[in-house]
Amino acid sequence: MMSPRERCSAVKPADAALGKPTHDTDAAQRWPWWPLLPLYPYGRRRTLVRELIAGRIWSFEQLQGVWYVAVPIRMTVLKVADGLMLYAPVAVTAEVRAELQQLEARHGPVRTIVLPTASGLEHKLPVPAMARAFPQAEVWITPNQWSFPLALSPRLLGFPPGRTKVLGTDGLPHANQLRWLPLGPLDLGLGTFLEYACFDQATGALLLTDALVAIPPEPPSLFDADPTPLLFHARERGDEPLLDSPEHRRRGWQRLVLFANFLRPAPLDVAPLPELLRHSLAPGCRGPRAHFGLYPFRWRAGWQREAAQLMPGGPEGIQVAAVLERLVFPRQRAALVAWIRLLAALGEVRWLIPAHYEAPVACSPTQLQTLATELEARPWAPSTGNWAFLAGVDRALLRFGLVPGEP
Numbered sequence: 001m002m003s004p005r006e007r008c009s010a011v012k013p014a015d016a017a018l019g020k021p022t023h024d025t026d027a028a029q030r031w032p033w034w035p036l037l038p039l040y041p042y043g044r045r046r047t048l049v050r051e052l053i054a055g056r057i058w059s060f061e062q063l064q065g066v067w068y069v070a071v072p073i074r075m076t077v078l079k080v081a082d083g084l085m086l087y088a089p090v091a092v093t094a095e096v097r098a099e100l101q102q103l104e105a106r107h108g109p110v111r112t113i114v115l116p117t118a119s120g121l122e123h124k125l126p127v128p129a130m131a132r133a134f135p136q137a138e139v140w141i142t143p144n145q146w147s148f149p150l151a152l153s154p155r156l157l158g159f160p161p162g163r164t165k166v167l168g169t170d171g172l173p174h175a176n177q178l179r180w181l182p183l184g185p186l187d188l189g190l191g192t193f194l195e196y197a198c199f200d201q202a203t204g205a206l207l208l209t210d211a212l213v214a215i216p217p218e219p220p221s222l223f224d225a226d227p228t229p230l231l232f233h234a235r236e237r238g239d240e241p242l243l244d245s246p247e248h249r250r251r252g253w254q255r256l257v258l259f260a261n262f263l264r265p266a267p268l269d270v271a272p273l274p275e276l277l278r279h280s281l282a283p284g285c286r287g288p289r290a291h292f293g294l295y296p297f298r299w300r301a302g303w304q305r306e307a308a309q310l311m312p313g314g315p316e317g318i319q320v321a322a323v324l325e326r327l328v329f330p331r332q333r334a335a336l337v338a339w340i341r342l343l344a345a346l347g348e349v350r351w352l353i354p355a356h357y358e359a360p361v362a363c364s365p366t367q368l369q370t371l372a373t374e375l376e377a378r379p380w381a382p383s384t385g386n387w388a389f390l391a392g393v394d395r396a397l398l399r400f401g402l403v404p405g406e407p
């Protein structure tokens with residue numbers, strides 16, 4: 001069976017202009033708006049550009065995360081009849097602009113910018129800057145946009161007046177080529193969950209945002225330029241220096257994914273404070289890159305088994321991210337399953353391109369139907385093992401009336 005990267009290269013011929021860090025400098029990767037959502041890697045956002053489907057679909061990937069728990073976030077660029085459409089923008093650095101200009105030279109101007117989610121702050125925040133970078137483009141946003149703690153209007157959220165349209169309400173962009181399918185609106189209490197899937201009928205590619213992902217067992221190539229987050233989490237204790245090897249990278253990635261999915265996975269202990277301090281500031285760990293040796297995590301035997309379940313690789317790995325299942329959809333399984341069945345009925349789905357983790361992921365209508373059946377059959381939003389911490393958060397939110405109970 002082909003690995004995800006082999007599958008990817010099977011659909012993308014070598015392209016000398018793409019897939020290389022052609023603008024790999026601090027200045028080209030500067031993202032000045034990072035304080036609005038202060039996530040790693042803060043003010044410097046490297047971008048990996050890959051052609052996913054020849055002449056048709058490109059992936060712009062950046063990293064983002066908390067305390068080195070960093071996962072890929074993706075903008076998908078799609079060829080449309082008279083130019084390009086950007087689905088789920090990422091931070092628009094000079095590097096991103098230069099790469100998009102190369103695509104514009106060959107495929108026409110950026111015509112459309114789509115914010116396909118009502119709730120995903122990490123996708124929402126880059127939109128105003130991307131809209132300013134392409135002042136001729138139409139901006140389409142998902143309805144039910146919300147902000148917290150202040151409820152700001154779309155204009156105050158930075159969406160440009162005069163050229164911002166609402167998906168569904170004002171029509172749908174490129175409707176002769178694309179089919180749009182919303183999941184939601186679902187009541188989250190503080191706001192609304194609503195995500196628009198976009199199906200490109202010509203290629204069979206299904207663009208998604210957060211609802212489904214596939215997590216590769218190997219670290220994404222996005223980490224090749226700087227594997228620090230992987231090496232940080234590969235250690236057993238804080239006084240170990242950050243060592244680079246394929247094994248360290250793989251171990252760090254798998255632990256990082258357990259964190260990203262469960263926030264506090266079950267096979268994890270937290271070191272007592274005296275031990276934490278004793279191991280800090282060891283030789284080789286005295287700089288900010290190693291967080292001065294402050295590393296409170298102790299992984300218990302058997303954590304690899306939990307990681308392997310999350311990351312089988314390929315189509316078998318298509319899943320609802322645990323944090324979404326337990327905190328966003330814990331009482332909305334029926335709506336999610338119904339939406340997946342509608343996706344399966346869209347036509348000849350061949351690829352999933354989510355906004356996080358692996359892409360493209362080979363897929364088919366049958367696989368989506370199977371996924372829907374499996375989600376219905378297995379226990380939903382469990383509360384034990386890896387899920388215990390998320391379940392505790394959900395219980396607390398319910399207790400304070402911040403999220404709704406059974407619909």
Ligand SMILES: [Fe+2]
Nearest residue numbers: 120122209210
């Ligand atoms: Fe997201």
